[in-house]
Amino acid sequence: MKAYTFDPSVDCAIALDQADELASYRSEFYIKADRIYLDGNSLGLLSKRAEQSLLDALDSWKEYGIDGWTEGAKPWFYLSEQLGEKMAPLVGASPEEVIVTGSTTVNLHQVVSTFYQPTGKQTKILADELNFPSDIYAMQSQLRAKGYDPDEHLVRVKSRDGRFIEEDDIIAAMSDEIALIVLPSVLYRSGQILDMKRLTEEAHKHDILIGFDCCHSVGAIPHFFDEWGVDFAVWCNYKYLNAGPGGVGALYVNRRHFHRVPGLAGWFSSHKEKQFDMEHVLTPATTAGAFQIGTPHLLSIAPLIGSLEIFAEAGIDRLRKKSQQLTSYMLFLIGHELDGMGFTIGNPFEEERRGGHVFLEHPEAARICKALKANGIIPDFRAPNGIRLAPMALYNTYEEVWKAVQILAKIMREEQYKQFENKRGVVA
Known part of the structure; x- marks a missing residue:
């Protein structure tokens, strides 16, 4: 200390x-005068700028109707990419590696379905026993979807004391049976920060892809995803980033994986210039935008515009x-x-x-x-x-x-x- x-x-x-x-x-x-709010790690408070950017989105809908997708100060069609660009400095990424989309669990399903490709002996996913339940549910679901028993193929590193996870124990579990590692950046109970740089280096030494759930870290601590070589990450924006209840999440995909076809493809996975060709063969975006699935939830994205302005200044x-x-x-x-x-x-x-x-x-x-x-x-x-x-x-x-x-x-x-x-x- x-x-x-x-x-x-x-x-x-x-x-x-x-x-x-x-x-x-x-x-x-x-801020309420008679209240001390200490729950911003679950839901951040509303800022006046976030409120204004939401009102601006409503005005755009009111003014332009369907043309709001391409007209106005913040055209909706490009907003997820633009906000990803603004968020990239918070996670140490290039602008095209971050996209604002989905929710944490949906995004986790996306990246696991994309990066979990079991071959030979490498059929297992490595996690930890202190992770947030939703992440475990998603990984169990993805294992079942590929025909594997989660009880056998989801390996959860044990905690020595019920509070913390030792990086040495995670590294020791990186066997030749592990195909993918998904860990929290910060444990949601104890607040322990895992050494993402060290864990990424060790995973790659074992030829294992690794990603992180950063819900309890983005907006609270600096990240250096590109420098660390992290393969992917997901996070919500309604905690430290104050994007509002149910605010749209975000994900990061390292540029070396841009060639991968998204495991869960949808209309917004498309290259922007091809999307409205209405072809039945997907032409994926050449950025993290390929890992979007459906239409952005505009009124849940809008508060993030104002919130990220504050983070850029502070x-x-x-x-x-x-x-x-x-x-x-x-x-x-x-x-x-x-x-x-x-x-x-x-x-x-x-x-x-x-x-x-x-x-x-x-x-x-x-x-x-x-x-x-x-x-x-x-x-x-x-x-x-x-x-x-x-x-x-x-x-x-x-x-x-x-x-x-x-x-x-x-x-x-x-x-x-x-x-x-x-x-x-x-x-x-």
């Missing part, structure tokens, strides 16, 4: 806010630096205020190994989250006993972090959580 100078007083928080070079971006977002390096300081400050306060209250810190202490959220474990986690909400703090519960707290670099303040920890300590001292059932809601 970097040697920040923190103290437990509110004056420290105020001083940190006064020195914050990103503080002005807070005014870009819709810069991912500055955002990462502030995020690291925010989470380090929160961990300092947790250690000072919550000692002896039954909490276990379940995320890495080292900044370079920690994503954008803090993960606390407690036997009463579900009811503690309910008590936090009753006190105006918006956390995120993850079964069976996890509390995720994500201070966002664009809109959370250090004073909010200080207040949130004070309120959590008060809840525990007064046992306020006992008035709630220790059971998650339908949506946790």
Whole structure:
């Protein structure tokens, strides 16, 4: 951990806010005065620019009707590619290697159906046992579609402690039976960052293709996909990138794979100039655009236009630096205020190994989250006993972090959580 100078007083928080070079971006977002929102790693808040770009898309529909596909300030027909170009710097890619399309799981089905080509002994997919369930479901489905038993052909690397996955264990599992590796960039519970560069190098030494689910990292940490040689990646845009609920996802395909025919082809897989020829033989795009499937969901893409403007201005390096300081400050306060209250810190202490959220474990986690909400703090519960707290670099303040920890300590001292059932809601 970097040697920040923190103290437990509110004056420290105020001083940190006064020195914050990103503080002005807070005014870009819709923030409730009586609420401290610490769930941006599940759904980011609405920015005024994202709202405006959505309204602009509605105006374009109103003004142009069908001609909105090719006319107006942001013609719809080219928008997925244009936004991929704007997003490329966040992931260290060339513009043509990123496309805004689909959802995380649909995009994962696309890349696995494309890159999982079992031959000879190489018939298995390597994943991990701590991955988000949707990814596992998709890989199991793709194995069944190719006639393989997921119980035998989906290899899941075990965690040594239930929180983290060791890169050494992943590498040890790279046998000559593995055809494809799909891993999270950041573990959704513990926030552990996997060493994508090292894992990619090792996979390629074993002649294995490798890709990452980056839902919990894009917009929070810098990526260097081209430099690392990553084969593919998928991610959502509604968490750190604040594109709104159900916002359209994105994917990356390294240019060396542009020759591959998409495993799940559709109309928007077409080369743009051939798409309206209506031929029954696909001429795929010569970019990541080939891995689109259907018509872009324009009203779910539109907020990303405004959001990416903010990211281009703020810069991912500055955002990462502030995020690291925010989470380090929160961990300092947790250690000072919550000692002896039954909490276990379940995320890495080292900044370079920690994503954008803090993960606390407690036997009463579900009811503690309910008590936090009753006190105006918006956390995120993850079964069976996890509390995720994500201070966002664009809109959370250090004073909010200080207040949130004070309120959590008060809840525990007064046992306020006992008035709630220790059971998650339908949506946790």
